[in-house]
Amino acid sequence: MLFDLFPSRTMTRYIAQMFAVRILAVLVMLVLVLQMLDLLSESGHILAAKGNGQMELLRYIGLRTPQLISRFTPYSVLLATIITLVTLNQNSEVVSMKAAGLSANQILAPLFLVAAFTSVFTFAFNERVVVRASGALKAWQDVGYGTTPPDSDIKTNVWMQDGPNILYARTVTGRGAAMTMGDVSWYRRDPGGMVTDIVHALRATFAHPGWRFDHPTGFNVQSTRAGPQGTDTVYATGVDPAQVIVRKTDADGESLARLTTSIAAIRAAGYRTSELDGKWYHKLSGPLSALLMPLLGAVAAFGLARSGKLFVRAVIGMMLGFAYFVVDNAALAMGNFGGYTPLLAAWSPFFLFLLIGETVLIRTEE
Structure with a gap:
């Protein structure tokens, strides 16, 4: 017994x-x-x-x-x-x-x-x-608690460093080269950290490198003038999709398999992953x-x-x-x-x- x-x-x-x-x-x-x-x-x-x-x-x-x-x-x-x-x-x-x-x-x-x-x-x-x-x-x-796009892999309020400049996206969907940003703004800053120009678009796609804005509009802070920008202009060449994964990877919101993929992508980009x-x-x-x-x-x-x-x-x-x-x-x-x-x-x-x-x-x- x-x-x-x-x-x-x-x-x-x-x-x-x-x-x-x-x-x-x-x-x-x-x-x-x-x-x-x-x-x-x-x-x-x-x-x-x-x-x-x-x-x-x-x-x-x-x-x-x-x-x-x-x-x-x-x-x-x-x-x-x-x-x-x-x-x-x-x-x-x-x-x-x-x-x-x-x-x-x-x-x-x-x-x-x-x-x-x-x-x-x-x-x-x-x-x-x-x-x-x-x-x-x-x-x-x-x-x-407002309206969110019907996407299961959405990231919101993403801020990214582009050298001295700043890239902000209200929503980010997809991964890798297929990543898409919504309601995106790019802030050009002078050496003193002051914003000199703001470029905004409803949508941006990865352009290898940088991000191509769809029908962007610009605003110059000094002249206070706003107007359309070139349709083929690429912004934020220092930002890649890996930065989004690094900043917005939520271990609680990802399955074990998906978190494994995120960690691999972050490591490939040369970032620290000990917390994840x-x-x-x-x-x-x-x-x-x-x-x-x-x-x-x-x-x-x-x-x-x-x-x-x-x-x-x-x-x-x-x-x-x-x-x-x-x-x-x-x-x-x-x-x-x-x-x-x-x-x-x-x-x-x-x-x-x-x-x-x-x-x-x-x-x-x-």
């Missing part, structure tokens, strides 16, 4: 079902409360945009809810772990299972099984739903945090309920779980500043708390 991870099918089904129901209940409760609070803080900004109403509020809820589900699923697993194990301990079911010869790992095995399915679901949900919702919400917020590398690794390690929660909360399962320390054990489990998220965020921040390598920043908290959780479990089991 000691070498069988799931010695009883009935017990496995019983604990797994109890755990799964509690994960779902806690997640629904957290998402509903947080969505309500978030909507209260953002509704004023949404309704301030001209023409927005109830449908835009519902659109915001639809785009924001996947983010909340993804972010708080590990917290739900942690709280559900503690609730489940405290319930089993109070009913002396843990004592009965240990009296039957089950080890601590066998008791926790059904929880790990459900947590593993939760991790797989979270990863798939992030790749298929969350990245699209995050990208659409970011683009919508960048235009002040860390987020690439975290797309894998993040969902696995749900698998770690049953181990960190397991301290609540072992020890006699009548000893009066059950509440203390539950608090210790919660502290271990929340400490993991604090360390995880701190490690990512250190990776962004170059203090850790991207691989270490993404994976070290997971393995550190894996060892801590197993140590605490061994030391506290009675």
Whole structure:
């Protein structure tokens, strides 16, 4: 029996079902409360945009809810772990299972099984739903909850350096040579940094190098004169599509495959990618945090309920779980500043708390 991870099918089904129901209940409760609070803080900004109403509020809820589900699923697993194990301990079911010869790992095995399915679901949900919702919400917020073009790969409010000059595009769609800018302006500046000329066009395409403006109009600051410019004139020769990717790559809004492509393009252009590398690794390690929660909360399962320390054990489990998220965020921040390598920043908290959780479990089991 000691070498069988799931010695009883009935017990496995019983604990797994109890755990799964509690994960779902806690997640629904957290998402509903947080969505309500978030909507209260953002509704004023949404309704301030001209023409927005109830449908835009519902659109915001639809785009924001996947983010909340993804972010708080590990917290739900942690709280559900503690609730489940405290319930089993109070009913002396843990004592009965240990009296039957089950080890601590066998008791926790059904929880790990459900947590593993939760991790797989979270990863798939992030790749298929969350990245699209995050990208659409970011683009919508960048235009002040106004109208955004119907494009799944849109970047908004992009500022780029063209030597001493500045290129601004309200929207950018496409990638590489097929990239197109909308509502674009080019600002010529003198050596002192003052703007001398402004060229504007509704559309610009990449001209290898530079950007060809469609029917541009110019404005001279000194003479205050405006007028049409040459149709074949190319501007911002120092700006290439890679600069747009560098400035506007949002790891939260790109799938793992697309982020890999963005990182490769940025590296090819000679730019630093350590921050995006860390987020690439975290797309894998993040969902696995749900698998770690049953181990960190397991301290609540072992020890006699009548000893009066059950509440203390539950608090210790919660502290271990929340400490993991604090360390995880701190490690990512250190990776962004170059203090850790991207691989270490993404994976070290997971393995550190894996060892801590197993140590605490061994030391506290009675």
